[in-house]
Amino acid sequence: MTLENIKLDIDYVRSQFPAFNDPLTKDWSFFENAGGSYVPKKVIDKLTEFMISTKVQPYAEYSMSKKAGENMDKATKLFAQMINAKENEILIGGSTSINLYVLSNALKKFISKGDEIIVTNQDHEANISPWRRLKENGAKIVEWKFNDQDQELQISDLEKLINNKTKILAVTHCSNIVGSINNLKEISKLAHKNNIIVIGDGVSYAPHGFPDVKYLDVDFYTFSLYKTYGPHLALLYGKEEILKTLPNQNHEFLEGNYPYTINPGGPNHEELVSLIGIYEYFDNLFNHHFKIENITIREKISRINNLISDHEEYLANPLLDFLDKDENFFLIGKSKIVDKNRAPTISFIHKKRSSKDLSNYLVKNNIATRNDNFYAWRCLKSLNIDPEDGVVRISLTHYNSKNEVDKLISLLNNFS
Ligand SMILES: Cc1ncc(COP(=O)(O)O)c(C=O)c1O
Numbered sequence: 001m002t003l004e005n006i007k008l009d010i011d012y013v014r015s016q017f018p019a020f021n022d023p024l025t026k027d028w029s030f031f032e033n034a035g036g037s038y039v040p041k042k043v044i045d046k047l048t049e050f051m052i053s054t055k056v057q058p059y060a061e062y063s064m065s066k067k068a069g070e071n072m073d074k075a076t077k078l079f080a081q082m083i084n085a086k087e088n089e090i091l092i093g094g095s096t097s098i099n100l101y102v103l104s105n106a107l108k109k110f111i112s113k114g115d116e117i118i119v120t121n122q123d124h125e126a127n128i129s130p131w132r133r134l135k136e137n138g139a140k141i142v143e144w145k146f147n148d149q150d151q152e153l154q155i156s157d158l159e160k161l162i163n164n165k166t167k168i169l170a171v172t173h174c175s176n177i178v179g180s181i182n183n184l185k186e187i188s189k190l191a192h193k194n195n196i197i198v199i200g201d202g203v204s205y206a207p208h209g210f211p212d213v214k215y216l217d218v219d220f221y222t223f224s225l226y227k228t229y230g231p232h233l234a235l236l237y238g239k240e241e242i243l244k245t246l247p248n249q250n251h252e253f254l255e256g257n258y259p260y261t262i263n264p265g266g267p268n269h270e271e272l273v274s275l276i277g278i279y280e281y282f283d284n285l286f287n288h289h290f291k292i293e294n295i296t297i298r299e300k301i302s303r304i305n306n307l308i309s310d311h312e313e314y315l316a317n318p319l320l321d322f323l324d325k326d327e328n329f330f331l332i333g334k335s336k337i338v339d340k341n342r343a344p345t346i347s348f349i350h351k352k353r354s355s356k357d358l359s360n361y362l363v364k365n366n367i368a369t370r371n372d373n374f375y376a377w378r379c380l381k382s383l384n385i386d387p388e389d390g391v392v393r394i395s396l397t398h399y400n401s402k403n404e405v406d407k408l409i410s411l412l413n414n415f416s
Contacts, residue, residue: 006289008311013399016040016281020399029404030368034176034204034345034395036226042284043230043277046071050270058269068269075275079235081297082279083221084212089243091236091259092225092267092275096203097126099222099236100170104130106246106262107168107197113138116165118196120144121378122153122182123172127201128378131170144171145382151178151333155186162190168197173205173221177376177391178333179345181205188217197242203227203234207397208312208343209305212298213237230278231271238262308398313337315396315405316344322409323348329412332383332391344396350415355389358415362392365411369394 019025019038030038050071056062058069073087080087093099111117117139119128132141142161146153153171169191174181184200191198199220202211206223213221219239226232238246238259248254248261255261279297286300289307316337323346324335332347350358355371362369373380373387380387394408 006307008307008398009288010311010399010401012288013285014401016042016284017399018044028366028368029400029407031394031396031400031404031408032368032370033207033397033400034227034374034393035370036224036232037207037229037397038399039229039231040277040281042280043274046277046280047231047270047274050273054273055270068273071273071276072267072269075272075279078279078297079275082210082282082301083235083237084214084298085237086240088259089213089237089240091238091262092272093234093236093263094268095232096201096222096224096234099234100126100130100199100201102249102263103199103220103222103236103238104134106249108134108137109247110167110197111137111139114140114165115167116140116142116163117168117170118142118144118158118161118166119170120146120153120172121382122146122151122175122178123170123201123376123379124176124203125375125377126203127170127172127199131168131199134168139167140165142166144169146178146379148382151175151383152180153182155183155190158187159190162194162196164194166194166196168199170199170201172201172203173211173216174202174208174343174345175333175376175379176204176345176374177347177379177393179204179343179347180333181341181343184216184218188219192217204343204345209309209340210301212302225275225278228278229281231268231274233268233271233275236262309340311398312344312396313340315400315402316342316346319346319394319396319405319409322412326413328352328415345393346395347391347393349385349391353415355392358392361415362408362411367408367411 014020017038054064054068056064076090077087080090117131119131173184188198197219200218202221202223207227221237224234243259249264250261320335323329323331329348334342359371371392372390377387
């Protein structure tokens with residue numbers, strides 16, 4: 001519970017998202033948020049404004065161009081402040097998968113024959129394949145496997161995998177199947193003692209609270225902005241001291257202009273500017289719930305994070321409890337959220353029926369979900385779950401309501 005005992009005003013939250021009043025969406029309970037979230041009106045407004053008045057090449061002296069450039073810089077600056085990074089530590093790319101391929105290409109320079117890279121079997125493939133490909137550059141790939149009993153990654157197992165050849169560790173902050181929050185701070189501490197570069201995948205974490213990257217002390221961190229209430233873009237954070245040393249992957253004459261030189265091209269301008277709308281949405285949320293002045297952007301985000309996680313815990317715990325206790329279901333991951341140790345990304349299978357049957361039944365009842373492996377096929381294979389039929393995943397976020405979850409539990413209870 002937050003210090004002030006303030007609860008998230010769910011009616012206010014939902015009033016900010018036009019999707020809840022749209023004829024196509026309004027009758028659905030949307031539980032596929034880990035696949036991509038709805039966007040608040042502020043984001044749509046920023047996108048529209050850019051397209052109407054500043055859809056020109058930015059950074060020239062005429063007013064529309066000047067404004068376009070200013071807003072692009074403003075969006076980057078705001079996001080840097082929101083995650084406690086410096087402005088020149090932020091890169092905006094097309095997706096997390098693209099960001100990680102671009103990054104792995106840049107980090108090749110640190111890899112010599114026989115060096116080791118640790119990947120997990122809990123991650124989405126986006127944070128596995130690019131690193132596994134570095135075996136073409138002579139790297140040996142080592143897999144950090146989750147524990148079969150509770151599906152958790154144990155730091156004690158990681159310790160056994162590290163040696164003086166280990167150069168890179170790619171690990172998810174939160175698995176998009178298991179839902180547990182991995183202790184990136186502890187993981188980074190251990191890795192840095194051994195001079196290992198840590199790449200954190202924050203895609204399943206960030207929609208439930210923007211992270212403080214300096215607190216985590218990761219070297220790189222990426223998340224998909226289309227899952228944090230924005231357009232189809234993804235953010236990549238990198239520590240300045242490492243970014244500075246990476247090769248220019250952009251035009252030759254741009255040499256020295258890091259971080260822009262890491263990406264082979266620039267970001268989508270209009271979508272970048274619409275990110276200001278995410279900040280404004282969070283700022284409004286803050287002002288609606290708190291009457292505090294003279295507070296930094298990062299402090300505002302921390303308070304909102306707490307509000308959101310209290311609400312998500314309130315929504316998710318009854319569903320987790322139901323899935324854990326009903327013997328027809330196998331729930332993956334922790335059966336209770338305590339102290340933000342799990343995201344409300346809840347995957348399960350029915351013990352007698354296919355995930356496809358269960359998902360179809362839910363969809364017929366206006367529950368927006370699906371059965372899939374969600375590109376975490378190694379995780380499913382390790383769980384002995386057919387990656388084709390996959391799991392059913394209910395991924396909640398702060399705009400979901402108690403009524404929606406109650407309806408879902410009652411539908412699951414009646415499925416046979
Ligand atoms: C945990 C996780 N990592 C990475 C990705 C890849 O993100 P993107 O679709 O932006 O490439 C996803 C997408 O679902 C994900 O859930």
